[in-house]
Amino acid sequence: MRHFINTGDYDRATLETILTHAMTHRGERSTALSGRTVALMFFDSSLRTRASFAVGIAQLGGNSVTFEVGRGTWNLEYQEGVIMDGDKPEHIADAAQVLSRYFDVLAIRCFPSLKRPEEDAADPVIEAFRRYATVPVINLESALYHPCQAMADMLTIRERFGRTEGVRVALAWTPHIKALPTAVPNSFALVAAQLGCRLTIVAPPEFPLPDVVMERLGDVEVVHDQSVLARQDVVYAKSWASLVNYGAPPPARYRDWILTPEKLGSARFLHCLPLRRNVEVTDAVLASAQNDCYDEAENRLHVQKSILQFCLHLI
Numbered sequence: 001m002r003h004f005i006n007t008g009d010y011d012r013a014t015l016e017t018i019l020t021h022a023m024t025h026r027g028e029r030s031t032a033l034s035g036r037t038v039a040l041m042f043f044d045s046s047l048r049t050r051a052s053f054a055v056g057i058a059q060l061g062g063n064s065v066t067f068e069v070g071r072g073t074w075n076l077e078y079q080e081g082v083i084m085d086g087d088k089p090e091h092i093a094d095a096a097q098v099l100s101r102y103f104d105v106l107a108i109r110c111f112p113s114l115k116r117p118e119e120d121a122a123d124p125v126i127e128a129f130r131r132y133a134t135v136p137v138i139n140l141e142s143a144l145y146h147p148c149q150a151m152a153d154m155l156t157i158r159e160r161f162g163r164t165e166g167v168r169v170a171l172a173w174t175p176h177i178k179a180l181p182t183a184v185p186n187s188f189a190l191v192a193a194q195l196g197c198r199l200t201i202v203a204p205p206e207f208p209l210p211d212v213v214m215e216r217l218g219d220v221e222v223v224h225d226q227s228v229l230a231r232q233d234v235v236y237a238k239s240w241a242s243l244v245n246y247g248a249p250p251p252a253r254y255r256d257w258i259l260t261p262e263k264l265g266s267a268r269f270l271h272c273l274p275l276r277r278n279v280e281v282t283d284a285v286l287a288s289a290q291n292d293c294y295d296e297a298e299n300r301l302h303v304q305k306s307i308l309q310f311c312l313h314l315i
């Protein structure tokens with residue numbers, strides 16, 4: 001069974017095959033998914049993921065059905081062995097087995113609580129689908145990983161530089177008004193390391209990535225000083241929550257970690273979006289010729305069409 005839950009589940013050659021397919025089949029319209037239907041299940045909001053999956057599936061001749069879990073479906077329980085006398089009338093154990101009888105792929109988005117660190121660290125919702133689904137599961141951003149985003153990021157870098165090997169990339173923490181998940185930085189850091197980028201993590205000391213990610217990154221460079229940004233080929237800007245002060249918004253003293261053209265230097269700019277302008281990144285960065293974040297968003301479409309075909313053993 002080919003799930004796509006974490007790039008770390010696959011070796012470099014497999015990830016490269018998916019990227020190469022996305023480059024060579026860019027813009028593909030075909031009947032590759034004819035007769036197949038994909039469930040797009042959103043426990044949380046989305047613009048790009050929702051749109052790019054629905055469009056990509058249509059371009060391959062397939063169908064999708066989008067669910068807003070808990071609004072139009074039953075609210076779904078994910079904990080094992082609980083007495084279900086609360087606000088969740090159905091268990092993922094049952095829903096996943098039923099949906100697998102209808103659909104060819106189950107694609108799931110569910111963010112972390114950002115309240116219960118041990119629970120979030122177990123990535124319980126996507127793992128419940130992995131356990132009970134009998135068709136491939138694609139992660140549309142879970143508590144811990146956003147592998148489709150990370151693959152689009154690597155496709156964007158590969159197209160821009162002709163390679164990923166040796167490209168100097170900084171994962172650059174940005175301020176925000178809220179605590180945001182670590183899924184995007186986790187998956188970006190993992191896939192950058194997997195595909196040979198020279199990765200530097202640039203964040204204040206209270207903003208480490210989770211141990212499960214750091215262990216896989218090995219001796220990655222972590223610095224608490226933004227002056228390294230201007231020496232990079234790519235600056236990947238993202239806010240994420242403090243694991244030290246779990247779920248709390250970033251302290252006001254870090255507002256000056258906003259990304260500006262001066263800090264960016266000559267590096268290319270990437271961001272998964274959505275972003276809060278003039279909180280995370282200034283308007284001037286987005287207006288600059290170094291901004292590749294719309295190419296990056298477009299690449300979600302291209303790479304996900306390859307991921308779908310990979311999961312269905314079509315490539």
Ligand SMILES: CC(=O)N[C@@H](CCCN)C(=O)O
Nearest residue numbers: 141180181183184272273274
């Ligand atoms: C603003 C917000 O909630 N961002 C989410 C979604 C990012 C892209 N899917 C995050 O930081 O994980």
Ligand SMILES: NC(=O)OP(=O)(O)O
Nearest residue numbers: 046047048049272273
């Ligand atoms: N980058 C991304 O996943 O965007 P959405 O949250 O809008 O899907």
